[in-house]
Amino acid sequence: MSRLDPQWFLRLVRGEIHNPAAAVARLGLGAVAVGYGAAVRARNLAYDRGWKPASRARVPVISVGNLTLGGTGKTPMVEWLARRYRREGWRVALISRGYGHEGGINDEGLVLEENLNDVPHLQDPDRVKLAEIAVEELEAELILLDDGFQHRRLARDVDLVMLDALDPFGLDRLFPRGLLREPVSSLRRASAVILSRADTIDAAAVEAIRRRVERAAPGIPFIRTRHAPIDLLDAEGPAGPIGDLAGKHVLAFCGIGNPMGFRRTLEPLCELGDLEVFPDHHPYGAGDVAELTEWARRGGADLVLTTQKDFVKLRTSTLGAVPLRALRIGLEITEGLESLEQVLGKVPRPAPCG
Template identity: 55%
Template sequence: MLARAGLRVASWPYGLAMRARNRAFERSWKRVHTAAVPVVSVGNLTLGGTGKTPCVEWVARFYRERDLLVAILSRGYGAETGRNDEAMVLEENLPDVPHLQDVDRVKLAETAVEELEAELLVLDDGFQHRRLHRDLDIVLIDATRPPARDYQFPRGTLREPASGLRRAGAVLLTRCDQVLGAEVEAIRAWVTERFPDVPVATTEHRPTELVGCNEANEEVHELVESLGGKPVGGFCGIGNPAAFRHTLESLGACIADFRTFPDHHAYTREDVDDLNRWAASLPPDAIVVTTQKDWVKLRVPALGGRPLRAVRIGLHFRDGEGAFVDVLERVIPAG
């Protein structure tokens, strides 16, 4: 009880600081830099994973399919050196879309336009990054973690008050398949009651294929249905590991064991040795399965004599896709 009260008190100065920071940008006390091309931000209100990477991929592909030169900008959180796991996944799935990472995303925008001739920028995890002007703010809300039942950090996971949604140009509810339909509609009603002009779409993250490699380091692609009825050892280092476990169970996998690591975990040689020992304890016919974010940092064909595969995930709209596309099309440069 005392600990909860302490967190509640600690959240007050944090909330005040975030409100003051936002007010400083809104009243031009802090400078906002405008890029030479349109900027579309994909972000959220909360700490932890809401499924931004599949959405960033969907949005970047949307504009590439309209013959625009697109670049993705991100802070690079979780990368000690080089690119982080999200950048590696996006580069693997979108090889013709460069991904630039740096704390100074204003500088990245200039580099993308001047050196890469980008015609549109997608700002990954940019909702609270106010220094760079954006033409559209897409905000994701994880249906398994509705903001109406959340609190400001450190008491909860909210990065800023939910009133910040007034800056949103569109809201996507993610992981809607993991909660009851009534809960999805309750979240939608909560958003539309407070922000009636913001279109709200519902989505889910659907497995599209299993990826891996063989001993010759050649890519392997398999149907996700191949996990049905198979013993599986799952592991991941992402913001919402329960969502990944749910994905495996939804594919009919029989979870023999499941391990979690911190978000953006950088796997060491000791981790790989430990995973090999763990995998060797699984049933002989088991498959070891992880997320694509974890796979791009490992890239080994097997662990403990069991094949290693990653689930590639794609964003799927349940409803509201048409209105969302309309919002995206409004920022396409004329000509």
């Protein structure tokens, strides 16, 4: 399809583009990364030493964040936590910055609203203000802070950091030369490290990641998870079973931070052909739908699949004559649940008012 390849930056920083201009660009990005790294370290030092104080909410805060740019599975983790605390009767509120939204809630927020209809979700760059609103107006007993590891202005009781098994350490380079938002050594601030998509790599690779985490943050709990397919969402009818994919020729598209993770989730489920990649948080328009419809027709697809994050912005059950469905996934903890529960068990429930 005729658009700029959204993976171009990744190919550049990974060294997959080989020409003099690309080499010069990587040198320039490396120089910028030095300045970026100095700024990140100075900011973290200011919070670590108390020179920049963090504001503490009147109820416990659990942050779910990551070290790298791109998708690491934060949204399924936030959903897992919300369900866990709701089962125990806590009043939970979600707060996030809301990347990619224009005057309303963004795509990730729409997914959480759809899957957690009894948990309010507030979005604004000022997370401290949102925490006050959650307590004052929504009577929240617990705040879940989505994408909060770098947002140190709001203090938290638990800091969960997600690592994606397919690229846990962001090419081992700080942005923009790599994908790290801050150094790996920052894991020492975390309460636990959660490896997403651990089932997509072998045991030796998982162990290598665990050892690297242990060197950065000795003794930190290391939790393994997988993205577990739940069902197939239909914009005009009930959800269908995953088994409906068996034997079908499927094309897929997505606009998420980690499209390779989506591919890895789909491959065991169906006969997967092309995966069309859009930029993260892509705002689909009529032109995109027309192009996707023609692409599905040319590809001879029995079915087109996308992510729930993309589906909430499209809300159509077909692309021309081809059915369109969204794969809904959930987080499944495959190892370390007891360790995670020990971390979460330290969160005190606020005393009732009055």
